[in-house]
Amino acid sequence: MQALLKLFKFLRPHWRFTVMAPVLMLCEVVLDLMQPRMIQRIIDYGVARSDTQMVLGTAFLMLCFMALSGLCGLGCGYFAVRAAYGLGGDLRAALFRKVQTLSFGNLDNLETGALITRLTSDVNKVQEMVMMMMRGMVRMPLLMVGSLVMATVISPRLGLIFIVILPALTIALSMIIRKTFPLYRQVQEGLDGINTVLQENLAGVRVVKAFARSEHESLRFATANNTLIQRMTDAVRMSSRTTPVMMLTLNIGVVAALWIGAGQVQTGGMRVGELVAFINYLGQAVITLMMFSTLTIQISTAQASARRVLELLDSEPMLMTPTQKQQFPSRPSGKxxxxxxxxxxxxxxxxxxxxxxxxxxxxxxxxxxxxxxxxxxxxxxxxxxxxxxxxxxxxxxxxxxxxxxxxxxxxxxxxxxxxxSILFSASIKNNIRLGEPDASMEKLTTAARNAQADEFIRNIPDGYEALVGQRGVNLSGGQKQRLAIARALLLxxxxxxxxxxxxxxxxxxxxxxxxxxxxxxxxxxxxxxxxxxxxxxxxxxxxxxxxxxxxxxxxxxxxxxxxxxxxxxxxxxxxxxxxxxxxx
Ligand SMILES: Nc1ncnc2c1ncn2[C@@H]1O[C@H](COP(=O)(O)OP(=O)(O)OP(=O)(O)O)[C@@H](O)[C@H]1O
Ligand SMILES: [Mg+2]
CATH class of the missing domain: 3.40.50.300 (P-loop containing nucleotide triphosphate hydrolases)
Structure with a gap:
């Protein structure tokens, strides 16, 4: 949880969205909590007194509340997405900047594959989690407490059912979570394993083909893939136990409420509508608790991603910049x-x-x-x-x-x-003037001529403008080396x-x-x-x-x-x- 919370500081520039999302969620919850109350009105005052006007009027009001709650939900979703995506974008940018400040020593320790994962899927996971937390973490406690309060207001005696059922369900769910959590961690490890196999193979697919290792590599991938499927199945099977447990608890609660409530209704201590509303609140509370447990699992699996992101974010460049600035000649002699x-x-x-x-x-x-x-x-x-x-x-x-x-x-x-020699997918011109982006064309061609690259560049259809790399020309080893020399000479x-x-x-x-x-x-x-x-x-x-x-x-x-x-x-x-x- 800590790692994820530390990343919350990236929400600061998006604080408006960050505040708006929970506020709208609060409105949605309040509106949702009104629904059972209105059902109660329809039953107790409309149906009981055969007051069609009343039934229609309240039903219309219910519809309006529903629409409004839907709107609030949409708005909350929108703001949560804006805030979380803002956070994701800033986080990626911060990580990218960080990588640029690192020294060769740091980079030797962080594999390129792992770096890419940190900047893409790890950031995505953190972003998704923040979005879910903004919605779920507000909605669930509110709905839970709201249902409890509303139900107790209707009947303090029936409210006791909550006190028995909710702790029992919490204990049951946490037992399931404790068993599920390691399984989901294994799923995560399986996913990492697949990523490694994929990255290695896609980067080195030519070598794999050249050495006729396609079959072997396919087998390696299939093994990793099957392991992952197996783990996922196990994890889902374990976590799917929550639904029956929840349904059972809910039904016990409903039966208890009907048992006690029916007696009260007969003695006139309670109206039918109130009983229906109470059962509604009970259902809401139980379902919320179950969703809460699912969210907990998801948050804990996102922890690993958050930690990996933080680790990169917190890594210090191994080379320290000099503290006291000393005068260095603008054109050293080169000794x-x-x-x-x-x-x-x-x-x-x-x-x-x-x-x-x-x-x-x-x-x-x-x-x-x-x-x-x-x-x-x-x-x-x-x-x-x-x-x-x-x-x-x-x-x-x-x-x-x-x-x-x-x-x-x-x-x-x-x-x-x-x-x-490493070239970027940019024009030959920009590859040469990497160290001095606004170098004049004359300087550029002089450097290329001295590196004996000018001639072959001019023979390429687009010359200096030709693109290098995947979507452009492919150069020979010696040609690449000459571009690298020209790049150094240009300075x-x-x-x-x-x-x-x-x-x-x-x-x-x-x-x-x-x-x-x-x-x-x-x-x-x-x-x-x-x-x-x-x-x-x-x-x-x-x-x-x-x-x-x-x-x-x-x-x-x-x-x-x-x-x-x-x-x-x-x-x-x-x-x-x-x-x-x-x-x-
Ligand atoms: N980034 C690195 N991290 C750890 N060890 C390294 C690293 N780069 C090189 N080495 C090790 O340092 C030693 C010297 O490597 P170096 O690259 O300087 O050799 P070289 O003389 O340039 O060889 P070559 O002619 O093959 O280019 C080698 O034993 C190598 O394994
Ligand atoms: Mg060398």
Whole structure:
């Protein structure tokens, strides 16, 4: 209940609707409570005295009240929907904003699938629950107390029946709820299970097909689906016991009321109409109690959703923004220094991913990073734009610890083409100018030309306006990589990082890109992560990384002399002293 209540603060901007809904519900309840009283009038004063006028008049009044109560119900529904949907929209927006503020470390912990569920079905469930609570949570207690009061007013003695029946029913219902609740929780878990299977499969449907696993995956889905059906059946079977229990209690109550009431009617202590009205109120109270129990179950199953939403909402970004603002040059020279840096993704594991990394990159230098897969190359370069914070030591840009530079500023000066090129379903133009949305067309084409992307873009029918993604053009791996490079180049950053960004580009094109970078009019420090020796030949400094440690650094010729690992890599890529992969 607590998690759900905490989310109620999102109703504040919609307080008008939030207030209107219960007010109208109150009107509806009052009108509904009048109905049995009017039936009583018809019986006791109309029928008993054969007063047709009276019968017709009261019946007409009843109709009017019914219509009015219906209107109030509609209005309440409308306002409850407006308030709940408003809350849902705001909640989704808040969650989305939250995800944007999280750092890479947070995002590693929250799976994308789970994130999507939180922003869609979890929010929906909270929204639906708020709507039901706004209606049910007001209606039910009011109707219950109202019926009790009205019935007692009619006959205090018969009112005693309520005192016996309602607690008995409450005990019976809560016993059923206690058994049903775990079942519904299992249903929820089953639903989550199905979601996982679905998400994995829909995202990876190509792999499933490529490896002819369709049948196996269908079976996996069928199992999850059948489990869910079974659990749902169990839960519904258990909760369907409430109806007979309620009917039995109600009937016992009616019999008791008739038994006692009939005696009173005979002795003249009570009118027939009053007895009928009393039984009506009894029915209303019992049905309300049953609906209340159903609502309780639904609210408790929505708890899990509310908790998941809150968990995301309350998660704190792992990187803290610097507290004291320091002056940072508007155009840093691009000197990057790693001073005894060690890094680990989680503090739990002992073995460091990067160990005691120290090196300096002078402004304008090109630093290449070479090493086996998993040696920590990507990890190392991601510390420069501060995707993660170092565990020990420090990384500085222009002599300032990157932790003290505001994130936005830092990322404006550090351009990175990630190892996995990710494009958005937008035009090629907007994909390139992601970091600077109002970049001029001239700047855009220069960046594309330097990334050797301009030519192929112009060969696409719509050119720069062509849409990328599901409803647009599909690009090859190498084309995507070149767009990612253009995206980084557009920022004209002081530090440019290309993380294995030319792995899918042919060697000829790669050397064209390198030549274009050399011709750059502005000074730029470059980090190039690569697998091919040909990519790093001209670097001012090559770092050879092995298992998170720099085992050697120097120029190509220095390393050929001094580093066995480097020589081995070199020899594996040469034939009779000539590079196998070479531009010329
Ligand atoms: N987000 C992450 N969370 C936890 N561990 C990670 C994460 N990313 C990478 N690692 C681990 O850190 C180590 C270094 O990974 P890294 O991606 O830096 O290697 P790499 O040298 O770039 O490899 P490749 O050449 O394959 O790109 C690996 O053992 C990897 O399992
Ligand atoms: Mg990598």
């Amino acid at each position: 990057v220094v790693f001073d005894n840096v060690s890094f680990n993704y989680s503090s739990a594991s002992q073995d460091m991913v990067l160990k005691n990394i120290s090196f300096e990159a002078e402004p304008g230098q090109t630093v290449a990073i070479l090493g086996a897969t998993g040696s920590g190359k990507s990890t190392l370069v991601q510390l420069i734009p501060r995707f993660y914070d170092v565990s020990e030591g420090c990384v500085t840009l222009d002599g300032m610890d990157v932790r003290e530079i505001p994130e936005e500023e830092l990322r404006r000066h550090v351009g990175i083409a990630l190892q996995e 004209q950053p002081s530090v440019l990082i290309l993380d294995d960004s030319t792995s899918a580009v042919d060697v000829q094109t790669e050397s064209l890109i390198q030549e274009a970078l050399e011709r750059n009019s502005y000074r730029q420090t470059r980090f190039i992560v690569a697998q091919r020796i040909s990519s790093v030949l001209n670097a001012d400094k090559i770092l050879v990384l092995d298992n998170g440690e720099i085992i050697a650094q120097g120029t190509h010729y220095e390393l050929l002399e001094a580093c066995d690992v480097y020589r081995e890599i070199y020899e594996s890529q040469t034939e009779n002293g000539v590079l196998i992969y070479s531009g010329n």
